[in-house]
Amino acid sequence: MGRTPRISTALLSLMKRPEHHAWTLDDLQAGLARRAVAADFSTVFRAAEKLVAAGLAAKLMLDDGRARFELAGAHHDHLHCTRCDELVAVPCVIGREAFAGLEAETGIAVSEHRVVLGGLCATCRPLEPARR
Amino acid sequence: MGRTPRISTALLSLMKRPEHHAWTLDDLQAGLARRAVAADFSTVFRAAEKLVAAGLAAKLMLDDGRARFELAGAHHDHLHCTRCDELVAVPCVIGREAFAGLEAETGIAVSEHRVVLGGLCATCRPLEPARR
DNA sequence: ATGAATGCAAAGTATTTGCAGTCTA
């Protein structure tokens, strides 16, 4: 019952492309358009949210106030490049041990963590200094 | 020339209060109101932004899409409590060495980092399990 | 013919800006 989730499927396929690691809704819509898939913004939004709900994608809010979506996968951290504005994946910097110490020290309980580094990505590092 | 920044001053004073560690614009306006300082939302906004520009405060965007302001100070990380929704300060979990390794390994250049832990704060940990 | 998927339009939420008026050095 119900038809095939054309857009959701296209999104999953699109997000595998190296064009971006993490996609804003605009990125997603533009990416689909480039592949000749016309989709309304609200449809892209709902499809992306559904992927997140299904555990196939993850949503992340950056300081610029725009959500980014990425394919779900092994945990990793991110670098937000100050020059090209891309959000790139980097291996996780924090070890489990660090949390154990922190929990003992502070009385908190840590269930997840999110690290966003600021700096230059591997592509931009050799180039000019940061824009902003 | 120009008058005394009544609101900015009040904000600085307010943010020292333990009520919150990090304040949304609504928190700030409400906090001022509680201290009998009526201020328009846009004024609170501009004053907060100015404090950030002056290096006296820092702005942080959480996944809920709302900005939080905190007094500038020594670097620390944050825990976003899943139960009470407060953003509390915790000592930094990452050592400088970690970045050196990461930079060598990936070719990126790290100039800052932002860590937001998810979990229970010291107050909520002894209580019920997380709301969401 | 049922229910998921889509498009279009509209609403919602949080932030940001324009402008005119106010106050103090």
Place this chain on the structure above:
DNA sequence: TAGACTGCAAATACTTTGCATTCAT
């Protein structure tokens, strides 16, 4: 009296929802 500060209203930016339609089962 120049320039920073404020309030009010309006504009933005991005996200989210309502509703009617379409489509595959």
